Amino acid sequence: MNTGHITPAIVVNHVALHFVTPEAEIGSEVFIDHATQTLAQLPESIRSAIAQFHQEPHVSGALLIKGLPIGQLPETPPTPTTPTSKDHTSELTLLAVAKALGEPVGYKPELGGRLIQNLVPTQANQDRQVSTSSKVPLMFHIEAAFHPHRPAYLLLLCLKGDANAVTTLASIREVLPHLSDDVKKTLFEPRFRTAVDESYLNGRTNVLGELMPVLSGDTERPTMVFDADLMVGIDDEAQAALMALSRAVEAHHTGVCLETGDLLIVDNAVAVHGRSQYNPRFDGTDRWLQRTFVVDNLQASAPDREGRVIMTVFGEALESHSPRAD
Template sequence: MLKDPVVDCTSSRQQLLALAGALPRLPRVDIYAFLEAAKEQADKLPEHIGRALDEFNVGGNQNGYLSLKGLPVEPDDELPPTPTTTPPPADRELLNMEAMLAIVGRRLGLHTAYDQGYGNRRAREVLHELYPTPDAHPLSGETSSTQLEYHSDLYHHALQPQYIILSCSRGDHEGKAATLVGSIRNALPLLSDEVIERLFERKFARPVGISHGDRIEDSSSLAYVKPLYGDRDDPFLGFDRSVLRADEQADKEALAELDSTLDSVAKAVRLGAGDLLIIDNLRVAHARTPFEARWDGKDRWLHRAYVRTAINGQLTGGERAGDVVEFIARR
């Protein structure tokens, strides 16, 4: 039976605040120490939350995400204005939803920063911020008025992280922004055998210099990805509607069918203040619908981190939460 992928945390508010209160106040000053402290608190999570995370961590679920609601976000007037530049200053005090991102992530695995292959400084941070900007690159999470198309994060990296965690300090004003999660477990039965075969066998070029949140578009360096890989009956997925290159007509059609099928099965998650979303980045592609930014200091504000687990060769021993992984192109 399909379990409801939503965990209501409202009743655990005080306990969660106590866990957050035990973390260092300045997370960015010593990220290793911060995430080590988060690990200690992760072991003390309220039972029903810890159990839901542990179960999800064993083999995921059908829809490819788990959402936590009712986490102890600050009252809106106690939050700083939504940022307009990143990364935040190293002396910015810990926010409750950053604490939740850290503690939940440490229950699941190791927070990790990724060099994306072209010197993007922001990518080397472990704790990311997502907020709309007026002149956002069309493929970046800083967009607002346009749809952010289906993609997996860092699928061109050989050590692609299993989880993307998004936690929300502020939702968008109108509650319109939806994160769409299209699970390969739901899409696979709807794809033709011929398309599945092609998506397993063909390698598609992915220019390394194009990334969400970066403006450098050097296409001289390429990674190669198979959109489906692993277990034929329960495959992993690595996909980007906007960026993967196909020359042959049949390849283009296979990618288009994958895209529309993921969209047809996608679930919409609207992140509001106090919500946290764990995306199984190896089994889904995600997108975000357009919304209206007002640039009034109260725009949508998410915190994000990537988490590695022992799945699919991501860890070989000796890794720590807080590491920065150098770029290794998928081939």
């Protein structure tokens, strides 16, 4: 799918790659060290494209690498946590690229903090605003807009695609010229708050975060924090500016239908992403992505982190809960 707007930078792998996976737990430092070494096996064209994107993101805020190795695949699991018999080629591929961009991390509420997360449609979540939905479009958002340690990059590796499932993208670089000066001025002011994604609450009540701007930095090349579902303006003018941004994102986005071996890298400060609705079959052949998050460094999250898992707690405990119930 392409709406005629700026599409991700694309680099294609034309080399047959065969990675040797280590006998180590995925997410362990042994496995990650092996992934770091594996990076050197990628063609120079891919390593150069990743390095360039890391230094200066493409105007789309995204880089698409095609033709990466994923190994032998079993049937698509019915849930993200269902054990499978697959080998670890795709995990090695994903972590090799992640290490070229920074440090891969997990977030405890996201599938227990797994560094590599399986994203598959589930029957229970078809109609919800979560990554395992299918019957509803995922609204545009940056990843973890509410989080003090939000990822710098989101990586999505396609193991099995679906021709009707489109990953949508919109870059602030393209959207900005379509906003009025008054709207831009308001978006640069700390007049917005963001609720917490329900998956991070674990039974606690939701709360709005601290005041923050939507746009920051250079007025001509800003970064963006935006979530169409969870963010609100604190006054009428701020809310109107947020709605103007939302309309511009909807009008000036593109889409990528991910295929087997595609890796989409999204700069989480430049581009928002979403997904179209689609119709899974729940027969073992459905769309299957793997996801990992990358931060610039591990130092910033050190007080909230155990190993590579960020443990930040959000929300307020319900009165009926004991202090340790959460």
